[in-house]
Amino acid sequence: MSKIIMNHGAGGEIMQEFLAKHIVSHFPKAGADVPLEAMDDSAVIEDIVFTIDGHTVNPLIFPGGDIGKISVAGTVNDISVMGATPIAIACSVILEEGLDIEIVDKIMESMGRTSRECGVPIVTGDTKVMESGALDKMVISTSAIGKRSKLLDDDLKVASRYRKVKDRWCTDSNLAPGDVIIASGTLGDHGVALLSFREGYGFESEIQSDVTPLNKMIAEGLKAGGIVTMKDPTRGGLANTLNEWCSKSHVEIEIEQASIPLRAGVISACDLLGIDPLSIGNEGKVIIGCVPSMADHVLKAIKRTPEGRNAAIIGTVKEGKERVIMRTEVGGKRILEPPSGDPVPRIC
Template sequence: RWILDSNLRKGDKIIVSGTIGDHGLAVLSAQEGYNFGSQIMSDVTPLNKLVMKLLNVGGIVAMKDPTRGGLSNSLNEWSEKSKVGLLIREEKIPIRGDVKAACEMLGIDPLEVGNEGKVVIGAVPQKAEEILSALKETREGKNAQIIGEATEDFNEVVIETLVGGKRILAPPIGDPIPRIC
């Protein structure tokens, strides 16, 4: 069975396997010699064993790696290809404090920063918690979160902000961090 990035349906849950922005900020720090007061490490890691474990749980309808363009690009591509909207809860998106602070200092949106050791998962609602539990049992997925769901109320990615407002998460324009590969 193929897992595509175009199979999301209304009600499917969106899960991210861990903190976002780590890799892109680690690369930028190394390239530019930035010192943010803590060492931001790349999240690069093989995901094959993690993905196999999740496939054995079942209920996965879509998967995507949030590399170029980060989580923002992955979510927007999913929304467009699946022809559904996505409602994402900002408070649920796992971002390390030092990554968030570095992004704020540099004027970079952490949702647009590339990741190398993460996966974004679309899951049927009945299996989402079981998938989340399986993720949290692994080193790679210990910071996993259910961050939102697919909806037919709109055809774009909408972020429910920390203060309860809503904003459209547009696809990134360009890449905030120069590519190295």
């Protein structure tokens, strides 16, 4: 009999196959605008956007953040990358018997602070306690709802001046040849900071998690106009995000290695540890696809925000095979494969 392995929840090809065969296949289709089987960051039913996340971060508190901050930021970001405005969060907390109440207070205070900073209130919740040894300290599940905004309508009107736009939302299947790919900032920070702190490698002294809500930065990008798709590159990182887009939009994406924003410390850490920074999860970045005529406008808009100051254009969409091609810094080309699993588990 087959058993669950860590890669079934790691965000790569193994997880996608597992979800399609063993989870989604058992549920009835809901007739949603963006349904479960599309496996976008959120579902859409009658212009209401809905998402849910489970958080199993280890350790609970790390350089730059904690499980509480991730639970709010990650859920807000999932709503926002659809092009919607997040309006409310629900929270379920499961605690292990014996956990210090001081730690619970610290994490709940962080959740509240992050909620206030992004302007999305926590409006309902549930708390359970499990006996000692039955749970690893704390698990938080957050869900959120959002609504369609005039910003999204205006944004897609701009995009439709330049080409036919397939979807009414910023879905994974909305790319077309000619579109431009933008990364909102340096990649790999969260995964490297958490892994280093957890294992005692010492890189966390110069690299901190990027975890933050991105709804305000995304709103500025939508105001510029021309965005057709967005995704926060969490589990599986940039490599997984771009390969999902290729598969769902039936396009080829070509990126420039030299243009991808990466901190020197992240590059050094990944070289030492033998992991690819483009396959590491992020919690405070978004990857954007927009029509080419508006790419510079979108880039300038998000660079004016604190969260997007290191944003860069990293590639373009082309006709071709459903794959990601990376032009290397030495002038060659290689295929950027989707990760089969997550090189840094339990970071979100």
